Amino acid sequence: MIDLNADLGEGFGPWRLGDDLALMSVITSANVACGFHAGDPLILRRTCTAAVERGVVIGAQVSYRDLAGFGRREMDVAAEELTAEVLYQIAALDGIARAEGGRVRYVKPHGALYNRIVRDPVQAEAVAAAVTAYDPSLPVLTLPGSVLHEVTDLTIVHECFADRAYTPAGTLVSRREPGAVIHDVERVTRRALRMAVDGVVEAVDGTEVRLDARSICVHGDTPGAVELARSVRETLEKAGVTVESFA
Template sequence: MPLDLNSDLGEGFGPWTMGDDAAMLDIVTSANIACGFHAGDPSIMRRTCALAVEKGVRIGAHVGYRDLAGFGRREIAVAPDELRDEVLHQIGGLDAFAKSAGDRVRYVKPHGALYHSAARERQLADAVLAAILEYDPRLGLLGPAGTQLEWAAQEAGIRFVSEGFADRAYTPTGTLAARGMAGAVLQPNEAAAQAVSIAISGTVRTVDGSGEVAVRAASICVHGDSPAAVDMARLIRSTLDKVGVSVQPFG
């Protein structure tokens, strides 16, 4: 089966930059572009959308909590109706720049703490889906399989695309290991091997070495904010090519 390769991009702010977006857009097939809440600003959104369209990469709205200081990695108590409106605001803002560049937003992926909290809590997942439905029911939702996000998408009639992570370790319960845990962030060779394992067998080794856990994924994420992100993404893509996995955008 073809496999999408995605990365979180556009995550600078003002003069501050994070990662090499232009280089990553030569490698990945889908770009989760920050929408100004956890990172990004209008000029960065415009520039990243234009680069994505130029390179033929699909654009996704990377929506998060309103948390620039914490990079969206802190859980924030937001009422579901307020979260719906914040997600709708982020999708619409990015879509304006995507359309200006000659394309449109194709899917939504929650970021950081919102990714994890909406995967656990149905009312937050429903708020994300409500925003998608109001804006454009054609949009897909990219997220972890077997969670409230997938079930809410199914109920709402929104296409769900399951995601796995090449560069992050998994716990025996199938969740991502906390970043502060030893071995939680994988080295390039480990990430390439994990991407192949997800693509071929749908399993990964657990962070504690106790066994394997299932990871169902139609898209694999490689984070764009590490110093070796571009080299890691190139290695992952070339390794997938070598084992015969076709890398192409979902849908």
């Protein structure tokens, strides 16, 4: 059994990124931008409405306050401030989701914050404190091996990325490096199948990294994201893997 998630609601004003509605016909969980790296109140509401109509689970994709950098620039934010900002984002999205007949069922940090809490216990604890303050039953999506395990008793769900390159240490290759994002449909699909069935991924140096993930992410802003997601889901189901949200 595996979850298939994607980042949605990442437009702003008249600007749109990705085909959210098409992706929602494929995925089981939607990481909805909460307004700090992308998204605005109208986009959040429309995304939540569409997710509820299609039976897709809603997750809060929280970020550093970085619209200009799309949340991908690492920032030094005081722990108390970061906790408040993450709490703000979860509460805002959950309020909108509930108004549309749904609710936030998990939390997934975005971009630089996602990568930071893998290795930084102070920032990880700040994020965990926000989730705990809002609803300690909410799971948090993160990479296997994240220090989040060491700083909280929250439910941690391991995630892997079908369309991202991995280092031998099991972390994601920086987007600044060539080949960090994988676009080839066949290659992404093969990787996703190995992740789901064997629990491993091949790192950039050819070594195998153990994942044991419960959710696979296909980025909504990756070119051809809908085709990638469809290919991944069809292949997984043909292999006998049940595609179902962890939440």
